[in-house]
């Protein structure tokens with residue numbers, strides 16, 4: 481056997497030594513934009529970039545369409561989990577792609593003598609929760625009222641009751657007029673706690689609605705959102721078994737980037753999958769591969785055509801692969817070696833293949849460490865599973881809120897394709913656990929907090945961009961005693977009381 485001279489290390493064993501920071505180096509000036517897929521030296525820009533270096537893990541308990549929309553709003557990318565039917569994964573992808581941020585303009589309207597069935601049919605057709613009632617049922621007709629079709633009152637109406645009996649009449653409505661800008665409409669909607677704002681002309685005739693679909697976007701500039709036709713970026717997991725059916729379905733649904741999801745990626749199965757994608761789509765479909773933990777693994781996948789390479793075996797919070805099979809490597813050592821191979825490959829071929837560090841992030845500063853070690857972006861499972869947007873149950877256990885989080889290699893997920901080495905279609909033994917994680921609130925708030933810390937540390941290194949951090953950061957291994965020194969020590973926390981100090 482080849483025996484490495486040095487032990488492998490993980491993030492918790494490293495610290496960053498601050499460098500010089502100038503007055504210009506302030507957190508608000510830090511740019512966290514990063515490359516997601518490979519590009520050639522000299523090309524204007526990488527074909528797919530992200531505004532923040534975070535992606536959510538390809539896991540049932542992490543990345544569904546809700547998570548993908550929330551993370552895309554913050555500038556990151558979710559990889560929708562592949563351990564579900566092709567149809568259901570493709571539906572999630574298409575839900576993200578068809579999601580319209582912020583305001584949409586609509587002229588859905590109906591006559592006062594319409595019935596509940598008419599309203600519900602209109603709602604079904606347009607997807608709008610509010611309809612205008614105009615005298616003649618056309619947008620040109622005089623606006624006489626408004627009906628919130630999602631309103632419980634509507635669902636309790638008998639099917640043939642008339643709309644006029646449950647609409648909010650015109651004199652109680654807040655409306656905008658033709659001169660109302662979308663910016664003003666935004667303010668009126670928000671100030672009056674409305675879902676939508678009918679816009680009428682000077683005769684009171686309905687012109688259209690400015691319609692709020694999403695409360696969390698209330699502060700976004702609607703003008704920007706309407707002119708840009710922003711479509712969120714979404715990724716999706718694939719496997720090395722059913723790619724001939726899954727990839728076309730995901731591409732058809734609009735997936736921007738795919739990733740082969742496997743616990744061990746240095747395999748002919750991955751090469752075959754990458755070759756098939758290249759043969760069918762050339763470079764137009766972007767696909768990452770992994771996971772690997774050393775130089776050879778990286779070079780194999782880069783040469784097989786991977787658009788990015790994912791690093792990490794056995795470091796995930798729910799992972800017991802190292803215990804079960806004895807394979808893996810400390811995440812920091814694995815990442816450092818792979819990023820070095822990535823840089824050499826770039827020098828030699830002129831092709832830059834981004835590296836994703838996957839798993840094992842415990843503290844926010846681990847994100848900064850991973851970036852400094854050379855990662856272009858970081859994949860996190862446990863971190864995102866704690867938020868409102870993850871697709872799992874929130875429970876109250878002994879007075880504390882928790883969310884469920886389980887591994888893809890657990891009996892609960894049964895994602896045998898992720899661990900497949902060509903045997904039967906089954907999980908031979910578990911490589912992951914089913915667990916709880918402390919509930920942490922909204923994705924938006926937590927991501928903002930994490931990235932604030934990343935930006936501050938980057939400034940401590942005098943870096944205003946991720947490539948600058950990679951170039952300037954100085955990292956040191958720390959002894960186990962200095963790790964103890966890093967937390968609070970030799971004091972008694974006030975909320976623990978003096979008795980616990982004895």
Ligand code: MZP
Pocket residue numbers: 537538539792794795796797798799800801838839840841859860861862863886887888889890911912913
């Ligand atoms: P973490 O962010 O929770 O530490 O790790 C998430 C990563 O663990 C995933 O992106 C994936 O690579 C890996 N994973 C997912 N399921 C298992 C398992 O059941 C696993 N063993 O190791």
